[in-house]
Amino acid sequence: xxxxxxxxRGWSMAGRCLTALVGGYAxxxxxxxxxxxxxxxxxxxxxxxxxILSFLFYAAFGLWAFxxxxxxxxxxxxxxxxxxxxxAALLLGxxx
Amino acid sequence: xxxxxxxxxxxxxxxxxxxxxxxxxxxMFVTGTASYFxxxxxxxxxxxxxxxxxxxxxxxxxAVAWLQKNAPHDEQWTIYLPNDRTLATRVFTRARPSxxxxxxxPPRRPETRLxxxxxxxxxxxxTRGGEFFYRFHFQLQLxxxxxxWLAGLCAMFxxxxxxxxxxxxxxxxxxxFTLRWSKGRRSWxxxxxxxxxxxxxxxxxxxYTGLITLVAMYTPWPILANYAQPxxxxxxxxxxxxxxxxxxxxxxxxxxxxLVEAASAEWQGARVSRIIIGNPDDASSTVTxxxxxxxxxxxxxxxxxxxxxxxxxxxxxxxxxxxxxTAGVMLGLxxxxxxxxxxxxxxxxxxxxxxxxxxTGLVLWAVxxxxxxxxPFFGLSLVDRLNIGAIxxxxxxxxxxxxxxRLLPPxxxxxxxxxxxxxFWTWFGLAGLSLLRPARRAWIETLAFxxxxxxxxxxxxxxxxxxxxxxxxxxxxxxxxxxxxAVLGFAxxxxxxxxxxxxxxxxxxxxxxSEVREAMDVA
Numbered sequence: 001x002x003x004x005x006x007x008x009r010g011w012s013m014a015g016r017c018l019t020a021l022v023g024g025y026a027x028x029x030x031x032x033x034x035x036x037x038x039x040x041x042x043x044x045x046x047x048x049x050x051x052i053l054s055f056l057f058y059a060a061f062g063l064w065a066f067x068x069x070x071x072x073x074x075x076x077x078x079x080x081x082x083x084x085x086x087x088a089a090l091l092l093g094x095x096x
Numbered sequence: 097x098x099x100x101x102x103x104x105x106x107x108x109x110x111x112x113x114x115x116x117x118x119x120x121x122x123x124m125f126v127t128g129t130a131s132y133f134x135x136x137x138x139x140x141x142x143x144x145x146x147x148x149x150x151x152x153x154x155x156x157x158x159a160v161a162w163l164q165k166n167a168p169h170d171e172q173w174t175i176y177l178p179n180d181r182t183l184a185t186r187v188f189t190r191a192r193p194s195x196x197x198x199x200x201x202p203p204r205r206p207e208t209r210l211x212x213x214x215x216x217x218x219x220x221x222x223t224r225g226g227e228f229f230y231r232f233h234f235q236l237q238l239x240x241x242x243x244x245w246l247a248g249l250c251a252m253f254x255x256x257x258x259x260x261x262x263x264x265x266x267x268x269x270x271x272x273f274t275l276r277w278s279k280g281r282r283s284w285x286x287x288x289x290x291x292x293x294x295x296x297x298x299x300x301x302x303x304y305t306g307l308i309t310l311v312a313m314y315t316p317w318p319i320l321a322n323y324a325q326p327x328x329x330x331x332x333x334x335x336x337x338x339x340x341x342x343x344x345x346x347x348x349x350x351x352x353x354x355l356v357e358a359a360s361a362e363w364q365g366a367r368v369s370r371i372i373i374g375n376p377d378d379a380s381s382t383v384t385x386x387x388x389x390x391x392x393x394x395x396x397x398x399x400x401x402x403x404x405x406x407x408x409x410x411x412x413x414x415x416x417x418x419x420x421x422t423a424g425v426m427l428g429l430x431x432x433x434x435x436x437x438x439x440x441x442x443x444x445x446x447x448x449x450x451x452x453x454x455x456t457g458l459v460l461w462a463v464x465x466x467x468x469x470x471x472p473f474f475g476l477s478l479v480d481r482l483n484i485g486a487i488x489x490x491x492x493x494x495x496x497x498x499x500x501x502r503l504l505p506p507x508x509x510x511x512x513x514x515x516x517x518x519x520f521w522t523w524f525g526l527a528g529l530s531l532l533r534p535a536r537r538a539w540i541e542t543l544a545f546x547x548x549x550x551x552x553x554x555x556x557x558x559x560x561x562x563x564x565x566x567x568x569x570x571x572x573x574x575x576x577x578x579x580x581x582a583v584l585g586f587a588x589x590x591x592x593x594x595x596x597x598x599x600x601x602x603x604x605x606x607x608x609x610s611e612v613r614e615a616m617d618v619a
Contacts, residue, residue: 029317036318041417043322044332048419050318051311052426055304059255066109067102095322 012071020065023078028058030085037092046095106260111461113260115479117253118458119486124233124247125454126490128302129447131230132432132440135181138225140573141501143561145220147183150213152360152368153353158215159185160352160373168377171202171342175371177212177356179390184209184218221506223515228497234310237520241313248314254303257457261292284460291452298446299453305430308423333420334384334399334413347379350407358409359385359400366391379405393434396424455487480535485527488542491584493523495549498577502553502560522549536591543588550581 036050061081065074130137139145150158159175167173167189176186186209191202209218224231235243292299307314312330319329356368369388375381381404386397399413416424428434432443462479466472472480500518504511526545530538554574558565565574 029315032315033317033321037321041419044329045417045419047318047322047329048417048423050321051315052308052419052423054311054315054318055252055255055307058252059259062252062256063106063109063260067105089317089321092321094320094324 016065016071016074019071019075019078020062023075023082024058024061024065026082026086027061027078028054030082030089031057033089034085034092037089037095043095103264106263110257110260110264113253113257114454114457115461117250117257118454118461119482120236120246120250121254122451122454122458122486123236123490124250125447125450126494127229128233128306129444129451130494131226131233132435132444132447134226134230135183136226136569136573137229138223138227139181139183140570141223141225141498142218142220143557143564143570144506145183145218147211147218148213149178149180149183152177153356155185155212156356156368156371157351157353158212159187159210159371160349162210162215162217163187163189163373163376164349167205171375173371173373173376174204175373177368177371179367179369179388183212185212185215186210221501222510222512223501224512228516228519229494234306237516244310244313248307248310251303251307255300255307258296258300258303262296265289265293281460281463284456284463288453288456288460291449291456295446295449295453299450301429302447302450305426308426309430311423332414333396334386341380342375342378343380345379346377347381347405349373349376349381349383349404350402352383355383355385355402355407358402359387362400362412363387363398369397373404376404381405382410389428390433393428394421394424395428395431395433396420455483458483458487477535481527481531481538484530484535484538484542485524488539488546489523489526489530491580492526492542492546492549493519495546495553495577496522498553499549499556502556540588540592543584543591547581547584547588550577550584553577 032050032054035053036046039046039049041049061078065078068074155177156175159177160173163170163173163175169192170189171192172190174188174190176182178185186207188204188207190204193199193201210216211218231237234247236247237243238246312319316326319326323329352371356371359368360366367388367390368385369390370386372384372386373381374384382401383404384399384401386399389395389397394416396416397413401410401412402408403410432440435443458479462476462483465476497515497519500515504514508514526542530542533541554565554577557570557574561570564570
């Protein structure tokens, strides 16, 4: 019984780590990309702001993934942001 | 994750981030700190090379003359001009790509170091010099691109550890002044706090700016969102060069020295640090000169492009917007080229506090979990052994690298690779041998061995290069080695005279104080 519980906890921790590491990167990259695409400043400037801030986003997502106790919420928010921002950036396409 | 408070969860993740990346981070901090003296290490490792310094324009002329003789038909030449720290001119060339579009792009050929006065390759013992520590710092001696990815991941862990560490510590100001020696676990916690908090802005800065140095590799996505041709992004930062196609008509370069002087005059006398020459034997050749950033924080240099044959000024890099300026300053802060001798030593000491922060953090992880009298569980032994291998044995490897430079015959073939092998064999060999000893003895003995190797450097230097060592520069370098030996020796000595596992009973007063403090920590 206890071992089944342990296994469940192990899987949940693995999911959390994956969400923080991969999902956090995807969400940060998506957010940085959308920001770079939409910021109403020169192309080169917007690109640089997105790149500069990307690590801050990644760190924030990563840490929050280990603070919020509900894994479903962690996964929903982080993967959700990744999909929404990444999808929006794809739909918008390259800045004309 | 224990508890629901933000400080509890941050303390928990701080521990894991630091533990998982700690060993690699320690090696990155140590070799990165050494890299503040990259040109000096190279200079020390080629003691027979003492060139006559010449002006910038003259160095450019001799380098171009050598390239015209040895790589006349290449697509691109890059020349790094010498300065008061780097003695030799460094040149790279890239061959013209094959006309077949499916053929892979020819790689940049290895660097050649030229004597600035004569323009012939430097005749001195073959060595990687300070370049080796610098490359190891972010490539970890792994195949490209895996070393850079691993270094980036560890840097992200570091950033997470710093942020979570700050959130965990409410009493940041008090920790600044708190160091209780010889109190077992408390002392390790204090040492970790002092080394971390004392230089916190430096640690945060160096970690974030380190990530920025490779941001185009780690997060290229914003470029793709804004540019149909990703190369256009970097092209927009510099004077336009890459777009010039070879005309197919032969052409001869104008006097490069005159262009160097013209650019320097346009920059109010600032030095030219780098020259990039495109299609050097073609009528449409271009010469791009980059401004040195030794005198400013921003490391993203301004540049001017001239037509190679006529010497006509074609374009200059556009003025920088705030974001590019920010990125350039971040790059500059990480590289530390702006720092004069005094500030460079300050950077070096701050880098050492970073090494101390990572090392004490790793030791603290183990000390916290050690139960007096109980046999350590497997994970704890593993961490303890890896700590010894990473913290106490790496310095021995670095000292062996420098010693091998003096002890291997100067004319030996592939001696540069042998120096590198000496470092890894010593590092990992010592770590392997230390497994034969009980953990406590292993700490003391490996630290003492590292100290001995550093202490041996000045002696070996004196014996092998004789009177050449009595020169301000070599004396200062050897003196620094003695200081490093002293620091390592002090660590070994303190460990050796400390009673086993802080068996000393704590006094009642300090016990009460620490209980109050811990209660405050948790509150």
